[in-house]
Amino acid sequence: MKTFFNVEDIGDLKTALAEAQEVKANRFGFQQLGRNKTLLMIFFNNSLRTRLSTQKAAMNLGMNVIVLDVNAGAWKLETERGVIMDGDKSEHLLEAIPVMGSYCDLIGIRSFAGLTDREFDYAETIVGQFVKYSGRPVFAMETATVHPLQAFADLITIEEHKSVKRPKVVLTWAPHCRALPQAVPNSFAQWMNAADVDFVITHPEGYELDPQFVGKATVEYDQLKAFSGADFIYAKNWSCPGVKNPADYGKILSQDMSWTVDDAHMRLTNNACFMHCLPVRRGLIVTDDVIESPRSLVIPEAANREISAEVVIKRMLESL
Amino acid sequence: MKTFFNVEDIGDLKTALAEAQEVKANRFGFQQLGRNKTLLMIFFNNSLRTRLSTQKAAMNLGMNVIVLDVNAGAWKLETERGVIMDGDKSEHLLEAIPVMGSYCDLIGIRSFAGLTDREFDYAETIVGQFVKYSGRPVFAMETATVHPLQAFADLITIEEHKSVKRPKVVLTWAPHCRALPQAVPNSFAQWMNAADVDFVITHPEGYELDPQFVGKATVEYDQLKAFSGADFIYAKNWSCPGVKNPADYGKILSQDMSWTVDDAHMRLTNNACFMHCLPVRRGLIVTDDVIESPRSLVIPEAANREISAEVVIKRMLESL
Amino acid sequence: MKTFFNVEDIGDLKTALAEAQEVKANRFGFQQLGRNKTLLMIFFNNSLRTRLSTQKAAMNLGMNVIVLDVNAGAWKLETERGVIMDGDKSEHLLEAIPVMGSYCDLIGIRSFAGLTDREFDYAETIVGQFVKYSGRPVFAMETATVHPLQAFADLITIEEHKSVKRPKVVLTWAPHCRALPQAVPNSFAQWMNAADVDFVITHPEGYELDPQFVGKATVEYDQLKAFSGADFIYAKNWSCPGVKNPADYGKILSQDMSWTVDDAHMRLTNNACFMHCLPVRRGLIVTDDVIESPRSLVIPEAANREISAEVVIKRMLESL
Secondary structure: OOEEOOHHHHOOHHHHHHHHHHHHHOOOOOHHHHOOOEEEEEEOOOOOHHHHHHHHHHHHOOOEEEEEEOOOOOOOEEOOOOOOOOOOOOEEHHHHHHHHHHOOOEEEEEOOOOOOOHHHHHOOHHHHHHHHHOOOOEEEOOOOOOOHHHHHHHHHHHHHHOOOOOOEEEEEEOOOOOOOOOHHHHHHHHHHHHOOOEEEEEOOOOOOOOHHHHOOOEEEOOHHHHHOOOOEEEEEOOOOOOOOOHHHOOOOOOOOHHHOEOHHHHHOOOOOEEEOOOOOOEOOOEOHHHHHOOOEOHHHHHHHHHHHHHHHHHHHHHOO | OOEEOOHHHHOOHHHHHHHHHHHHHOOOOOHHHHOOOEEEEEEOOOOOHHHHHHHHHHHHOOOEEEEEEOOOOOOOEEOOOOOOOOOOOOEEHHHHHHHHHHOOOEEEEEOOOOOOOHHHHHOOHHHHHHHHHOOOOEEEOOOOOOOHHHHHHHHHHHHHHOOOOOOEEEEEEOOOOOOOOOHHHHHHHHHHHHOOOEEEEEOOOOOOOOHHHHOOOEEEOOHHHHHOOOOEEEEEOOOOOOOOOHHHOOOOOOOOHHHOEOHHHHHOOOOOEEEOOOOOOEOOOEOHHHHOOOOEOHHHHHHHHHHHHHHHHHHHHHOO | OOEEOOHHHHOOHHHHHHHHHHHHHOOOOOHHHHOOOEEEEEEOOOOOHHHHHHHHHHHHOOOEEEEEEOOOOOOOEEOOOOOOOOOOOOEEHHHHHHHHHHOOOEEEEEOOOOOOOHHHHHOOHHHHHHHHHOOOOEEEOOOOOOOHHHHHHHHHHHHHHOOOOOOEEEEEEOOOOOOOOOHHHHHHHHHHHHOOOEEEEEOOOOOOOOHHHHOOOEEEOOHHHHHOOOOEEEEEOOOOOOOOOHHHOOOOOOOOHHHOEOHHHHHOOOOOEEEOOOOOOEOOOEOHHHHHOOOEOHHHHHHHHHHHHHHHHHHHHHOO
């Protein structure tokens, strides 16, 4: 595996899920793979869960880890040729990226959407440069449009907790006080479409995800109807993806508190499990009762981030 | 050992001191204990000595170490239930702390006193949450009220340098230009009360430490009288603990330079060793002559921080 | 090897170059040397290449690495005796430095020139204190006046790419929009003077490097004449070294764009290789065409930083 951004990168999902269970049962069993190999984790944005779980996964595999916190504001790479670099960009990507690649074996990169320029964000300009110029396998630790380590951990968690062969999984938008990227819902939709589940997306008008991620999913604007008979409720806020009206890209179109997942919502489901990628704003996304209930999977879901990262890094090490 | 905050946590002090000497003589001899184990060091406040010595100790034991610098101002955890989290607190402790626990085996935490709310500080609210919700053994790397890795290193140092069976140890307040927490004198007092020493505390009126830490110690307001016949002088500034007047909590009540430890002071002692936890302000706490004298133990005392940390982490690893 | 600042520290250059090739061919072959040894990397200034390559080199050798980022502004060490430390300096170097030394086996230090006080910079005041008081071997990760890990990597790169026994190597000043230190050209000059090359330095009037670094090199003020017949062009900007006029120290005296290395310049050479330590400002130092040409060595030169660091750390480990 040379890149990990989209669900196709991981290949057959049943195989990947089986490998996840194998790794989970024996997380220190593959250290020969990582011996004398170095993972460079590059953060253009802050991270708690992703940083800890990915570093842990790499260390499980016996790797050396170097963490590089890049102040996104301070480190501007020139991308054009023919420019006189007398401004605030002190290095050209054609030097910076191959040099970083020369000191490591794998690269993990986090670079969020700016939420102002849809075309720039959805072109995955920054991580694309690392793929093209670093000479190393590159995996996403959340990019402008995808967060596949989260989606893979979500899938592992669903697999571990499902009680029917083909569960109904509902991705529901929920209100938030800040404009958030679409990376998590995008990847979750993409992975659920590829998995053996009955997948429904529900959100207010205007929050339509990009068609490449919606795929064959059922989109239901009536949240209560969507919840009916659900086995898993996956809550997440996202800002406007700008599909219908590009001018709205990155904006907050609704703060409708009737979308907050509470007990009344959950009673419509088939005793569904509650999921969220964290961090979560209680009272906006979900009530205390729901997130603290025995059906809440938020902690085991977060713990599975170590497993999804370990499978991905293991695959990349095997392909070196 | 599941927590390390107070002297009782370490059990019998003679046993602990013997173990410290064993570890010091063979600091890489216990690496099987730490193999594939991860220490998460969480810093809400800056650190030099504590960070370096604790990281070194964990690596001596063969552990993986993840350092997490949390900007105390930026990372506010919601602690209440039933709140709509639409303010500056982006995560609830009931999610954040178990998740951190899920990626490690041991947690070290540094979180200083705010010095504005005595009740909050002395309740050890923040570290208490980690003990309660992380699911992992937790040790203090200086909390609002205690700094036991320092006190244990101090005790090891006294044991190594004492020339009488039961030395006279004097904790003396000394002036400083800033308001400092009470964690170091609190723990030093607690540990000296538990050790086989003749323990005296001296400070100006109003600087009385909390009774739980003063314990059975002799409190002497006349610094010169306290120094008489001392075998060890342990200097430290602290701000008002607010015992007599809670409104004075965290304030500077005195900058009396006659309390600075100088040669004249030291001549009153039994050729005492001089100790300080560092960093130290020369000219305020102590004169150049005293801290540079052959009787100054500040450097070996700091070096013993690696040893106290290694014993504590070793004990926690043994109890996993 | 107890210090690594100047070319003499590395001893015979042929031996050092042979060892570099041995290490490059077998970079994980010396891990017994670094086992249970700790490198403390202290950064008073930002770093990308130096941090990554030095950390990688130490991990290649099986060492533990602790990275300490010191905010140069926030961490002021008192250096005088007899001072009452009631200002912004919270620690005296006589405590801080030995304590850091007590938690590690080797120290790497980065501390740039301030470019305001020539005497202070050229006395290497800060790194000199670490050499004197840390009790550990200390190597430069760029100091006020030298950057020997870069110069050694440059020499390795020249050795790998030279096609004549004694190549002509030209260090050329080039324009830049900011005032830069002299550490890189100083060390490059010092190492080239010690190597078996025909060495020429070219720069506008007023940019004369300190005589201790110029040594026996030919200084040629006519850049085009200097380039004639060159086998290697090493471009670098530096601010005024203040040799002729100390009042100009650290200033930008010229931004003459005719000094930018372009195709016309390179055509004067003997099909020379182009080198630069990076980061480089394109359009000021060099044109896109030259830096992207097959004769550009900037990426392999940066990759050799891992090798120069590994040789230096290996030598220091061997001398412990």
